[in-house]
Amino acid sequence: MFKCKTSPEVGGMGHSVKRKEDARFLHGKGNYVDDVKLPGQLMMVMVRSPYAYAKIKSINKEKALAIPGVLAVITGYDLKEFNLHWMPTLLSDTQMVLPTDTVMHQSQEVCAVIATDRYIAVDGAEAVEVDYEPMKALVDPYKALDDDAPLLRPDKEGQEDNQIYHWEKGDRAKTDDVIAKADVVVKERVYLPRIHVASIETCGCNASYDKDTKKLTVYLTTQAPHAIRTIVALVAGHVGLSEEKIRVIAPDIGGGFGGKVPVYPAYVVAIAATFLIGKPVKWIEDRSENLVNGFARDYHMDCELAATKDGKIQAFKVSTLADHGYTDSSANPSKFPTGMFSICTGSYDYEHAFAELDAVYTNKAPGGVAYRCSFRVTEAVHAIERMVDKLAAEIKMDPAEIRFKNFIKKEQFPYASPLGWNYDSGDYKQTLEKAMEMIGYDDYKKEQAEKRAQGKLMGIGICTFTEVVGAGPSKDFDILGIAMFDSAEIRVHPTGKALARFGTKSQGQGHETTYAQILAEELGIPYTDIEIDEGDTDTAPYGLGTYASRSTPTAGAAAAMAARKLKDKGRKIAAHLLEVSEEDIEWEVGKYFVKGAPEKSKTIQDVAFAAYTNIPPGMEPGFEATHYYDPPNLTFPNGAYICVVEVEEETGAIDVKRFVAIDDCGNVINPMIVEGQVHGGLTQGIAPAMYEGIVYDDEGNVLNGTLMDYLVPTAVESPHWETGHTITPSPHHPLGAKGVAESPTVGAPPAIANAIIDALYPLGIKHLDIPITPDKVWDAIQVAKAKA
Amino acid sequence: MGKHNVTMTINGESVTAEVDSRLLLVHFIRENLDLTGTHIGCDTSNCGACTIMLDGKSIKSCTYLTVRADGANITTIEGVAAEGTNSHLQQAFHDQHGLHCGFCTPGMIIRSMDLLKTNPNPTEEEIRWGISGNLCRCTGYNNIVKSVQQAATEMAKEKEASV
Ligand code: FES
Ligand code: FES
Numbered sequence: 010m011f012k013c014k015t016s017p018e019v020g021g022m023g024h025s026v027k028r029k030e031d032a033r034f035l036h037g038k039g040n041y042v043d044d045v046k047l048p049g050q051l052m053m054v055m056v057r058s059p060y061a062y063a064k065i066k067s068i069n070k071e072k073a074l075a076i077p078g079v080l081a082v083i084t085g086y087d088l089k090e091f092n093l094h095w096m097p098t099l100l101s102d103t104q105m106v107l108p109t110d111t112v113m114h115q116s117q118e119v120c121a122v123i124a125t126d127r128y129i130a131v132d133g134a135e136a137v138e139v140d141y142e143p144m145k146a147l148v149d150p151y152k153a154l155d156d157d158a159p160l161l162r163p164d165k166e167g168q169e170d171n172q173i174y175h176w177e178k179g180d181r182a183k184t185d186d187v188i189a190k191a192d193v194v195v196k197e198r199v200y201l202p203r204i205h206v207a208s209i210e211t212c213g214c215n216a217s218y219d220k221d222t223k224k225l226t227v228y229l230t231t232q233a234p235h236a237i238r239t240i241v242a243l244v245a246g247h248v249g250l251s252e253e254k255i256r257v258i259a260p261d262i263g264g265g266f267g268g269k270v271p272v273y274p275a276y277v278v279a280i281a282a283t284f285l286i287g288k289p290v291k292w293i294e295d296r297s298e299n300l301v302n303g304f305a306r307d308y309h310m311d312c313e314l315a316a317t318k319d320g321k322i323q324a325f326k327v328s329t330l331a332d333h334g335y336t337d338s339s340a341n342p343s344k345f346p347t348g349m350f351s352i353c354t355g356s357y358d359y360e361h362a363f364a365e366l367d368a369v370y371t372n373k374a375p376g377g378v379a380y381r382c383s384f385r386v387t388e389a390v391h392a393i394e395r396m397v398d399k400l401a402a403e404i405k406m407d408p409a410e411i412r413f414k415n416f417i418k419k420e421q422f423p424y425a426s427p428l429g430w431n432y433d434s435g436d437y438k439q440t441l442e443k444a445m446e447m448i449g450y451d452d453y454k455k456e457q458a459e460k461r462a463q464g465k466l467m468g469i470g471i472c473t474f475t476e477v478v479g480a481g482p483s484k485d486f487d488i489l490g491i492a493m494f495d496s497a498e499i500r501v502h503p504t505g506k507a508l509a510r511f512g513t514k515s516q517g518q519g520h521e522t523t524y525a526q527i528l529a530e531e532l533g534i535p536y537t538d539i540e541i542d543e544g545d546t547d548t549a550p551y552g553l554g555t556y557a558s559r560s561t562p563t564a565g566a567a568a569a570m571a572a573r574k575l576k577d578k579g580r581k582i583a584a585h586l587l588e589v590s591e592e593d594i595e596w597e598v599g600k601y602f603v604k605g606a607p608e609k610s611k612t613i614q615d616v617a618f619a620a621y622t623n624i625p626p627g628m629e630p631g632f633e634a635t636h637y638y639d640p641p642n643l644t645f646p647n648g649a650y651i652c653v654v655e656v657e658e659e660t661g662a663i664d665v666k667r668f669v670a671i672d673d674c675g676n677v678i679n680p681m682i683v684e685g686q687v688h689g690g691l692t693q694g695i696a697p698a699m700y701e702g703i704v705y706d707d708e709g710n711v712l713n714g715t716l717m718d719y720l721v722p723t724a725v726e727s728p729h730w731e732t733g734h735t736i737t738p739s740p741h742h743p744l745g746a747k748g749v750a751e752s753p754t755v756g757a758p759p760a761i762a763n764a765i766i767d768a769l770y771p772l773g774i775k776h777l778d779i780p781i782t783p784d785k786v787w788d789a790i791q792v793a794k795a796k797a
Numbered sequence: 798m799g800k801h802n803v804t805m806t807i808n809g810e811s812v813t814a815e816v817d818s819r820l821l822l823v824h825f826i827r828e829n830l831d832l833t834g835t836h837i838g839c840d841t842s843n844c845g846a847c848t849i850m851l852d853g854k855s856i857k858s859c860t861y862l863t864v865r866a867d868g869a870n871i872t873t874i875e876g877v878a879a880e881g882t883n884s885h886l887q888q889a890f891h892d893q894h895g896l897h898c899g900f901c902t903p904g905m906i907i908r909s910m911d912l913l914k915t916n917p918n919p920t921e922e923e924i925r926w927g928i929s930g931n932l933c934r935c936t937g938y939n940n941i942v943k944s945v946q947q948a949a950t951e952m953a954k955e956k957e958a959s960v
Contacts, residue, residue, distance in 0.1 A: 027891055027892065027894075028891070028894065030899075031890070031891045031896060031899075032891075033899075034896055034898075034899025034902050035883065035887040035890060035891060035896070035899075035902060035906070036834070036874065036875065036878075036880075036887070037832070037833070037834015037835070037873065037874035037875045037903050038834065038875075039834070039899045039900070040833075041833075041836070041900065043827075043833075043836075043837070044827075044833035046828075046831070127824065127828075128817070128819065128820075206934075207934060208898075208900075208934050209836075209838040209844055209846055209898075209900045209901050209932055209933065209934050209935075210836070210838065210898070210900045211838070261898070261899065262898060263836070263838075263898045263899070263900030264897075264898045264900060264934050264935055266934070293837075295840050296838065296839040296840050296841065296844075297840065516898055517896075517897030517898030517899070517900075517935045518897070519897070681894050682894065684894075685894045685897060685936060685937075685940055686897075687937075688936060688937030688938070688939045688940065689897060689934075689935045689936050689937040690937070691937050692934075692936075692937035692938065693934070693937075715839070715840070715841045715843075716839045716841050716843035716844060716932070717841045717843060721843075721932050721934065723925075723928075723929040723930075723931075723932060723938075724924070724925040724926075724928050724929055724933075724938040724941065724942065725925050725926055725929045727925075727937055727938045727939075729921070729939060729942075730937055730939050
């Protein structure tokens with residue numbers, strides 16, 4: 010167990026202190042982008058394509074412009090004058106801001122209407138007349154590489170087919186060889202559906218350009234304000250927007266989950282509009298725009314897992330087809346087009362693996378966001394965890410036993426994985442044992458045997474995942490060349506209270522509390538005396554933002570390192586105040602004292618005061634420190650999840666009886682917040698496992714683009730989650746912490762899928778793709794019965 | 798476009814305004830009255846971020862015309878407790894970590910007020926069904942349920958003390 014070093018009043022690591030940010034949200038005083046109203050505020054609404062693939066023959070603005078209050082209609086042609094009609098994506102592809110001739114997916118932005126009021130802007134959008142010539146849309150990614158497939162991106166030089174890239178990692182020949190010779194090989198095509206983050210606050214911006222000062226201020230739903238500032242400067246520098254004149258403010262964010270990392274075309278249009286008009290322009294996405302644009306997952310994975318007949322895994326191979334829509338706008342680090350997908354070898358010790366991926370264009374919305382997952386880890390974990398279960402079923406071995414047999418052992422860490430990761434720490438055996446004990450695994454096994462004997466369908470599903478988070482070491486990780494470090498800046502005021510600023514941005518994770526706790530742990534200043542500030546590029550130090558569970562691994566570490574710099578300075582000041590040499594000063598949380606004479610001491614507050622009032626000769630005044638933290642490695646949180654379900658044979662209805670999640674995220678800053686993050690992630694895990702998936706028809710129309718037919722789980726669909734912990738600190742993180750918020754989203758879907766498939770196994774059903782809905786189960790049961 | 802005069806009481810204050818017939822109540826509250834604690838999360842009455850109390854019942858203000866609220870008595874999140882103080886529900890959401898990003902929170906609290914009014918001692922299942930018109934993407938609902946339970950207990954204690 011983790012032992013707290015500080016008192017509850019100081020509130021350092023390990024204390025479940027209540028959140029400092031709650032008050033404003035509880036009283037309706039949060040300040041989200043749509044709450045920001047500026048003098049002279051104008052509103053923008055996008056006109057969007059009803060077709061998935063069409064030529065634009067003409068856009069007639071006249072009727073719209075005739076409406077009183079409609080000020081402008083901006084088209085691709087208007088932007089083309091400034092060379093702003095296309096923008097680069099993070100992965101060297103290009104995306105239309107507004108089209109000049111072709112629309113590539115349903116709901117693509119076609120033009121923008123700017124008006125004095127929201128309602129008038131909507132009227133204007135209705136009145137714009139667009140003449141389209143629809144074309145046959147390419148919807149099925151498996152047809153994208155057919156000879157007769159239309160070439161979707163003739164605009165790209167050298168692009169002769171619809172393949173975006175091929176990626177591979179590992180030793181293909183050796184892996185194939187081991188698979189060919191293995192006693193047992195299980196194969197499956199595993200699909201992770203296209204889903205949407207669906208944060209309850211949609212995306213939006215309020216862009217305001219002052220023609221006199223030449224300053225652009227953008228309030229933006231962004232998880233990475235600094236990166237956005239740099240991107241805007243790079244994309245629009247040629248029209249005169251230079252980086253020191255751009256201020257990006259991420260105010261309160263109503264949930265991000267990766268969906269608020271990308272630059273959406275409407276942001277650029279709003280910036281262009283305010284730049285031209287000189288008045289603030291606000292755009293707030295409506296829910297359908299939100300659900301139909303952007304996406305996560307959409308990986309079709311052909312998996313092969315080879316093992317000895319007694320269940321020792323020998324090799325894993327996965328060949329993936331990735332549907333990226335019409336452009337690759339994945340929000341991944343530059344050198345990782347498939348993100349951290351190569352974590353797909355999982356928590357198991359074997360030598361041979363090979364992963365490859367082909368990414369293709371289709372007439373669908375672009376996106377590829379890292380939805381509460383460190384860049385494609387969810388896909389990777391689903392693949393291996395489904396296959397391990399399939400192997401267990403094939404050789405009639407208990408799914409827990411096969412995992413114990415193959416786990417990387419505690420003493421093997423740091424562990425070099427077959428596809429090149431260096432796992433930092435873990436005790437997988439202990440974590441799974443704890444989960445089994447908590448849920449009562451053996452009793453459920455007995456109950457299952459009894460139920461099966463009565464012909465009832467009951468399933469137990471396990472997932473033991475390894476995450477890889479905290480991008481990342483700058484030698485490997487960058488976004489547009491910018492190293493993925495993060496930062497903290499601490500100012501301790503003369504009275505011993507502090508202000509700390511960060512390059513990250515909370516979207517509900519509770520940074521205002523947890524960062525203050527890290528500083529309280531390091532400095533002994535009570536967390537209630539420390540204000541945390543993030544999200545304003547004019548005041549915060551540069552950082553790459555909050556996604557991929559990177560805040561604790563990077564900015565949290567930066568906070569600790571900056572605090573340690575302060576402590577070093579404080580030691581000199583304390584020596585001066587106590588009139589001893591620096592070597593004679595010792596530290597215990599919150600105070601310096603003289604070695605051997607603990608009654609002679611100075612608190613951190615005394616020292617802070619002296620830094621401004623009684624400065625040692627030759628020392629720079631003030632008590633401030635900044636640190637930019639470049640992590641030496643990623644961190645590898647892990648967990649063991651177990652789910653128990655019952656399935657009703659007559660209807661296909663699935664009842665999740667129990668779900669236990671044991672997470673190991675290293676040392677814990679605030680257990681209450683960690684538990685809350687796990688709950689939230691689990692509900693976002695059951696969502697794609699049982700309910701969510703964006704459905705397209707053959708013409709490329711989205712069939713479930715509203716919350717009426719895209720089922721975001723309510724409190725009724727969401728089970729009562731049970732959680733617990735093991736603690737294996739990260740050896741390289743200054744606080745031994747690892748990051749947690751994404752583990753449950755990654756770990757829950759395979760645990761649930763494995764449980765349902767386990768329930769159906771007696772009927773001969775060996776695999777189902779998620780979302781596993783009652784109708785899918787019912788169909789599968791009918792097919793299985795017909796066969797039998 | 799038709800214009801109408803409306804008068805209503807919002808958080809104890811009387812408000813009179815001339816509004817377009819098509820103006821949604823949520824926009825009236827947010828934009829005309831600058832009470833931005835009431836949020837918008839969808840366009841199909843599914844998310845509940847816009848929930849307010851109207852004549853003692855929780856309603857979704859995104860699907861309600863302002864003109865229809867003429868003469869109504871409305872409470873928004875800004876009005877559920879005196880400034881600087883917490884209602885039992887607000888306190889319970891804080892104590893039980895019933896909020897992350899806070900976007901759903903005003904609607905959740907107002908909806909829970911109505912739930913506890915009609916059912917002061919709900920079971921977990923009744924709470925889950927009771928708030929199922931309100932979506933939260935962050936918390937996984939466990940702690941929202943606990944928050945409502947805590948508030949129910951506190952309210953019962955208070956009631957007992959007052960008799
Ligand atoms: S805004 Fe979603 S229900 Fe009203
Ligand atoms: S706390 Fe974020 S939606 Fe509920």
